[in-house]
Each structure stands twice: as C-alpha cells, then as structure tokens.
Amino acid sequence: MSLQDQLMKAGLVSKHDAKKANKAKHRALKSGKKFVNEAKQDAAQKRVDQAERDRQLNAERKAEADKKALQAQIRQLITVNAQNRDRGEIAYNFSDSGKITKIFVTEKLQQGLINGQLAIAKLDDSYHLIPTGVADKVAQRDDSFIVLLNDRNAEAEVDEDDPYADYQIPDDLMW
Template sequence: MASLQDQLLKAGLADEKKAKAIRQEKRKKRKQQPKGAVEVNEAQLRAQKAREEKAERDRQLNLARQQEAEKKAIQAQIRQLVETNRLDRSRGEESYQFVHDKKIKKIPVASDMVDPLSRGRLAIVFVNGHYEVVAEAVARKIMERDEQAVVVLHDKAQQSEADEDDPYAGYEIPDDLMW
C-alpha cells in the first residue's frame, strides 16, 4: 500500500517540492536526537497526566471509603458497649430531665439512679435514637470513640470545687423536694 504522501502526490493535492522538504525536516529531527532518546509525544504526555489524575482521584475516593468504614466500626463498637453495659431502667418511677441538642429531654429512671446521675457516677448516652443509662467508666470509653454519643456525664471535679465555695453547704436539701 502506498503511503499517504504518495497518494496525495498522485491526486495532485501536494507537490514534489513540499514532500521533499518535509522528508528533509524529519531526517534532521531524527539526527539531532541522541541515540536511545524517545521523541516526546504530546498525546503521550496528556495520557500520562490523565492517568496520574485518575490515580489521585482513586486515592482520594479510597481514603473517603476508609474513613467511612472506620466511622461505621466506631459506631458498632459504641453500640456493643451500650448493649452489654446498659442499666435497667424499666422500673423507672421518676423522670430525669437533661438538655440534648438545645432541647429539654425527659427519661424515666429508677429512684436510686437520680443521685448517681447528678453526681457523675452514671451517664446518659444517645445511641440508635434511644437514650440509655450506663456507668461512668463505660461512658468514658464511649467518649474516647465519639464524644457526641455521651449526652449527660457530670464531672466530679467541678462538683467538689463548687462544694467548697458553696455558702449553703451546711444546709441539707430535703429528699422529698422535687423541682
């Protein structure tokens, strides 16, 4: 099969002078390049750049997927901690009020849970749309994983400092007083 240049010459679309000049130009380019050097093609450069960009996008996507998987694993750990360590509040005679998402919430708790909740020995956590009561140690473990899951955990250190400066510390509050 004849080359494109020969076909153009036969059709009369190109003349012999231009074809000869182009051949000489190509020959000069080949001689100027050192041996073993590959002619850099613009299309190859664009293809290489596109491959690099795609690899970077894939890395970013994989990183996002990994972070999402880690978040799911942490949520599963929190759910498991709560399921195994939640305290039974089915016999809740009293209601305990607290603030969650700028709203006052109320949950039923046993009467012997009110004082430990207010003193920081017990905590309230929010998991799967439900409030559960757990021990302080479990709440601290949950806070290591996700601080937003623990809704109520009163700090013992703050209470002891407040007790020292309290002018009414000598006056005992009656047990039957409810707010």
C-alpha cells in the same frame, strides 16, 4: 498498519503531512535530540491524573468506612453496657440540647447518676444509662452521644462574694 497509515486512509492526514512528520522525527533522532511524542506524554499525564483521582476516591471511601466502623463501635458500647431501668418510678430530669427531658429510674440508678457513676447516652432517640468508664470511651470516639456525665469529684467552687455560699444545694433536689 501504523497509526499514520490509518489516519491517511481516513483522510485526516495527507501524504505530504505524513512525510513532513517523518522527516522532522528523523532529523530529531540524527541530531541527538529526543523526539517528543505528544500522544505518549498525554497518555502518561492522563494516567497520573487518573491515579490521583483514584487515590482521592479511595481516601474518601476509607474515611466513610472508618466513620461507619466508629458508629458501630459506639452503638455496640452503648447497647451492651446499658443498664436496665424497666421498673423505674423516680423521675430524673436532665437537659438534652436545651430541652428538659425526663426518664424514670430506680433509686439506685438515680444515686449512680448523681454520684457520677452512671451517664446518660442518646442512641436513636432513646436514652440509655451506661457506666462512666464506658461513657468516657464513647466520648473519646464521638462526644455527641453523651447527654449527661456528672463529674465524680466535682466540688462546686464558691465565689467569695456569693451571699448564698453558706447554703448548700442538695444533690437529690427534684425539679
């Protein structure tokens, strides 16, 4: 049973309309013109639209999965390479998002932070001391995790007109 027969049986199309459509189709085929089937065109367009939506959805899912994988890489880099600071007695102050924060470190860890050999990374509201090389890798992925990374060879540029240029500030100044 054809679609046309089903439509006539349902009362949606009359016999007159069905004959008229058949004649138009027959004339178009005889004259060499291609008969345009609107239902096929609509179905094809819907398939194209659905494929595009699927591509966009897959791209969003892939981006989300990549983001989660990147977060996992950063988490692993920080946790695996974190320095142990259990018995730190020296308070080391630094700025985190405009707030002065204090962590307790050993003298060796303090020197590593001052000399730029260690960096401070923030993960889940806790601070971890990690080597500078690891901090660089973390910063390449997402620099928002690195709170403090002192430059190893940072020589402060002195302004010629600075009246205090002759007075050097010690690196281990505690504040």
